[in-house]
Amino acid sequence: MGFENFGTVSFTTEAKAAEFITYLEQGKVMATRCPKCGVSYFPPKADCPSCLSGEVEWFEVKGKGKLATYTIVNYGPSGFENDAPYILALGEFEGGIQIMSRLSKDIAPSDIKAGMSLVVSSLKRPDGRISYEFKKG
Amino acid sequence: MADVAIVGAGQSVFSRDCGVSIRELAFDAFKEALEGLDITTSDIDASIICSAPEYDKQRSPAGLISEYLELTPKPSFYVETVCSSSSTGLRVAWSLVKSGLHKVVAVIGFQKMSELSSRDAAERMGRGADIIWESPFGLTMPAGYAMYARAHMDKYGTTEEHLAKVRVKNSHYGATNPKANYRKELSLEDILNSDMITTPLKKFDCCANADGASCVIVARGDVAKGITNIPIWVVGLVAATDTMTMAGRKQLTGLQCAQEAAKQAYKMAGVKPQDIDVAEVHDCFTVSEILAYEDLGFAKPGEGAGLIEDKETYVDGKIPVNVDGGLLSKGHPIGATGGSQIRTIVRQLRGQATESQVKGAEIGLVHNIGGIGQYGNVTILRR
Ligand SMILES: [Zn+2]
Numbered sequence: 001m002g003f004e005n006f007g008t009v010s011f012t013t014e015a016k017a018a019e020f021i022t023y024l025e026q027g028k029v030m031a032t033r034c035p036k037c038g039v040s041y042f043p044p045k046a047d048c049p050s051c052l053s054g055e056v057e058w059f060e061v062k063g064k065g066k067l068a069t070y071t072i073v074n075y076g077p078s079g080f081e082n083d084a085p086y087i088l089a090l091g092e093f094e095g096g097i098q099i100m101s102r103l104s105k106d107i108a109p110s111d112i113k114a115g116m117s118l119v120v121s122s123l124k125r126p127d128g129r130i131s132y133e134f135k136k137g
Numbered sequence: 138m139a140d141v142a143i144v145g146a147g148q149s150v151f152s153r154d155c156g157v158s159i160r161e162l163a164f165d166a167f168k169e170a171l172e173g174l175d176i177t178t179s180d181i182d183a184s185i186i187c188s189a190p191e192y193d194k195q196r197s198p199a200g201l202i203s204e205y206l207e208l209t210p211k212p213s214f215y216v217e218t219v220c221s222s223s224s225t226g227l228r229v230a231w232s233l234v235k236s237g238l239h240k241v242v243a244v245i246g247f248q249k250m251s252e253l254s255s256r257d258a259a260e261r262m263g264r265g266a267d268i269i270w271e272s273p274f275g276l277t278m279p280a281g282y283a284m285y286a287r288a289h290m291d292k293y294g295t296t297e298e299h300l301a302k303v304r305v306k307n308s309h310y311g312a313t314n315p316k317a318n319y320r321k322e323l324s325l326e327d328i329l330n331s332d333m334i335t336t337p338l339k340k341f342d343c344c345a346n347a348d349g350a351s352c353v354i355v356a357r358g359d360v361a362k363g364i365t366n367i368p369i370w371v372v373g374l375v376a377a378t379d380t381m382t383m384a385g386r387k388q389l390t391g392l393q394c395a396q397e398a399a400k401q402a403y404k405m406a407g408v409k410p411q412d413i414d415v416a417e418v419h420d421c422f423t424v425s426e427i428l429a430y431e432d433l434g435f436a437k438p439g440e441g442a443g444l445i446e447d448k449e450t451y452v453d454g455k456i457p458v459n460v461d462g463g464l465l466s467k468g469h470p471i472g473a474t475g476g477s478q479i480r481t482i483v484r485q486l487r488g489q490a491t492e493s494q495v496k497g498a499e500i501g502l503v504h505n506i507g508g509i510g511q512y513g514n515v516t517i518l519r520r
Contacts, residue, residue: 007273015269043270043384069291069389071283072336073275077259080275088280090383100271100383114291131273 001025007131009079016046019058021130027122029132031097032056042097064137065093067116072109091118091134104135111136140358141234142368143518144241145170146480148351151318151468154251155348159195160205163245166352166476167206170243174354176364178206181354182239184213185229187222187246188472191261194252202245219265220421221507222246223351223475224376224514230355231374240357241364246477247350248470258346265508267382279343279422281383281509283335286424288389290337293439297337300423301328302445304341307420307459310452311466313492316477318347318468342423347468351476353483367487373406373502373517375399379510386510390439394513395432395504402502402515403434410434413456413517414498415485417478419506420463426450429504430458433515452493460493475505479516486520 001021002013023030033040034048034056042061047054068090076084087103099120103112117137124130147169149155149162171178184206186199195201203213218225223246230242250258259277266276289295308323323341331340361368377397380386387393403409410433418429430441435456444450450458461467461481464474482501484490503516 003269003273008275010273011264011268017269043267043382069284069288071280071287071338072333073277073280073283074332074336075259075277075279075334076256076275077263077277078254078256079260080263081256083275086275088274088276088284090284090386090389098384098386100274100276102274114287 005129007129008083017044020044023058024122024130024132029061029120029122030058031061032058040095040097042099061093061097061099061120063094065091065118065120067112067114067118068092068098069114070103070112089134091120093120102133104133107136141231141371142356142358142361143353143371143479143483144356144361144365144368145174145354146352146476146483147172148316148473148477148480149349150316151347151349151470153318153345153347153468155249159198159247159249160202162249162348162350163202163247163352164206166350167243167245170352170354174364176241178208180241181208181211181243182241183211183233184208184243184245185226186213186215187217187226187244188248189217189219189222191264192248192250192253192258192471208243218507218512220419220469220471221475221505221512221514222472223353224503224505224516227353227355227475227479227516228374228376228514231371234355234357240360242355244353244355244476245350246473246475248472249348250346250470251348255346270384271382276383277335278509279338280335282422282424283338284383285389285428286337289424289428292390295427295442297329298325299427299442299445300337300342301325303420303423303426304328304465306445306451307463307465310460310493311462314462314466317462317466318345319466338422338424344421344464344469347470349468349470349473349477351473351480353476353479367520369483369486370519371516372519373402373515375402375405375515377513379513381511383509391428391432392506392510392513394510395429395506395515398513398515399433402517406517408500408517412500413502414500415460415482415495416456416458416502416504417461417481418458418504420459420465421469423465425506426459426463433502433504452495457495460495475503475514478503478505482518486518
């Protein structure tokens with residue numbers, strides 16, 4: 001399984017990092033870490049360019065993060081027309097991990113505040129596609 | 138090593154729907170660049186063709202354009218860094234001349250965006266992000282810059298009104314630029330009341346897709362003096378990058394690729410921000426111009442809004458910026474934009490910027506950004 005079912009529109013399928021999708025199906029949002037030099041990666045990398053190792057380990061992004069910035073997108077590009085409006089956001093998590101995703105539709109635009117507490121969680125969309133999103137933490 | 142000069146710079150009219158082919162757009166820019174030069178097509182040793190390929194119908198446009206402009210059998214090839222492609226072209230041309238490989242090189246940028254619908258163009262732009270990890274969420278160029286805008290507003294108190302004032306200025310100058318797509322003056326109310334595209338950016342905070350071409354002719358110093366009476370010297374020329382992903386960005390209140398390029402370009406040119414007489418910055422969105430004020434050192438971090446508030450970036454201000462109307466008025470035909478910015482600075486330094494000349498301008502700067510801050514280019518020119 002690759003990235004063919006990921007997000008609203010997936011533009012490519014194959015990747016060494018496609019193990020991410022297997023975990024996502026199990027409800028886990030994962031990052032990678034190089035055991036040799038300790039660098040962690042989100043988006044996950046299957047290779048470590050710091051020490052050139054190809055043996056990274058997966059770990060779950062847990063705990064509370066905070067909202068760094070966001071935008072409510074009213075105009076969706078082709079393939080995203082039916083999603084709009086949707087809210088793109090950047091969340092900062094422990095260990096220097098920053099994630100770009102969408103804010104859950106459960107969060108009212110009027111409740112959005114910079115620095116608000118977030119968790120990242122997997123999402124099964126009604127159309128059967130999978131993704132991850134930010135919920136209130 | 139020999140110095141490198143710009144001897145000619147031209148552009149086509151930028152418009153929403155040009156009704157001609159890309160080779161004909163390129164011709165318009167080429168013709169203007171060669172005007173008044175003691176040079177013919179056969180004196181051009183190589184051409185570099187620049188665009189963002191995702192918008193192009195024509196594959197391998199370098200061959201096509203070099204044939205149409207009768208630049209064969211001289212070498213021609215293609216470079217791309219999305220919206221900064223023609224600044225990258227200038228960088229490559231500079232290297233070709235500096236290395237001694239060629240004496241005169243043409244940099245031709247183009248884009249014909251009217252061949253795609255607005256939504257399809259937005260989708261192609263979205264694929265200028267990381268297609269595995271971020272494009273599937275519906276990330277677009279305006280959305281990326283909107284996230285920078287929000288972070289800047291939250292941290293520094295910049296307001297939607299500050300953003301709108303950038304457009305008020307640029308629409309003022311765009312109104313008298315015969316090459317600009319948008320030639321109407323906009324009031325603060327027009328801008329603040331326009332449709333919300335992606336918060337906090339409204340329709341008039343965004344530049345428009347456009348068709349257009351630009352051309353910059355670069356020559357070795359000794360040759361340049363024989364071609365034109367007013368060579369414009371390339372004294373600083375730096376490119377830098379930042380992450381493709383938004384997730385990888387360490388700073389959300391400025392573009393680090395621009396900060397890095399600016400720092401090095403000032404060093405290379407031996408000048409300081411306060412020495413710059415006139416600047417062209419990449420105002421793909423109103424917020425981008427405010428970020429540029431700070432990234433280029435025209436204002437301290439967080440104080441960019443003050444420059445527009447005090448009208449310091451108007452022609453008679455401390456540091457005139459985008460007094461040709463900027464991308465916001467001219468339109469943004471991706472591959473042509475950098476060359477158009479260079480053309481404006483060349484005209485300013487030659488004292489030929491009839492519509493909005495900065496008196497006695499001697500040192501000019503071009504800031505041209507590719508993507509949502511992936512590629513940063515800063516070029517410093519001197520009369
Ligand atoms: Zn490593």
